[in-house]
Amino acid sequence: MAIWQGISDTLVKEIEGGVLESGGRLPGDVELATRFGVNRHTVRRALSHLQALGLVRSERGRGTFVVDDAIAYRIGTQARFExxxxxNMRVPTRQVLSVITYPAPTAIAHQLQIKAGSPIQTVTLLGEANGVPVHQALIHFPVERFPDVGQVLSRIPLGQSLPLSLSELVAELGVKTFRRKTARIRCRLPEAEEARHLKMSAQDPVFQLDILNVDDADVPVFFGTTAYCGSRVDFILDY
Known part of the structure; x- marks a missing residue:
């Protein structure tokens, strides 16, 4: 057995036995290297294996943590982030990271059923659970349908954790109810900005959800692309 595998097996036993508590921070590379009498490269290989098993997660600038109970995240026509x-007994908050207006690319225009190049307002949101980042979302609104969307979004301060509800925001635009019409899921590695905002390793996967939301008349309200930290959510499909 390779040395890193022995280290990995020892840490797995300590996680399963509660020595390393759920949600707790693991000792640093130097401390683990000293404990096992190996170099830091060997320790990092063992930790990478634990990440691949889904037992730990790496947060940039903070360290490596035992994976806490993942959020059971339901995907249905009406299920909401909050x-x-x-x-799951978590407090939902969101941060508005940016708000921009620009011509709709063809793919987004197709989803929103508008002409390519028509103006869209895109808000970047960071979704949090008990202050821990869970997802980063790009939400696209058609400006022609919602000319006041920029004014509504401009009232929200940037970079502050707030109890921000998309349902309430959309209600301000005159749409009382909306539902998910389509959802597409794929797994990929995070982009650099996503990894930074989600405080996760660039080697851990995210699940990207592309979701079209429509009103009662089946007219698009907004199209969202959301990257979820893979180790922090378990998706449940409601039928």
């Missing part, structure tokens, strides 16, 4: 977190 509802999912409250059912």
């Amino acid at each position: 509802q999912n977190l409250l059912e």
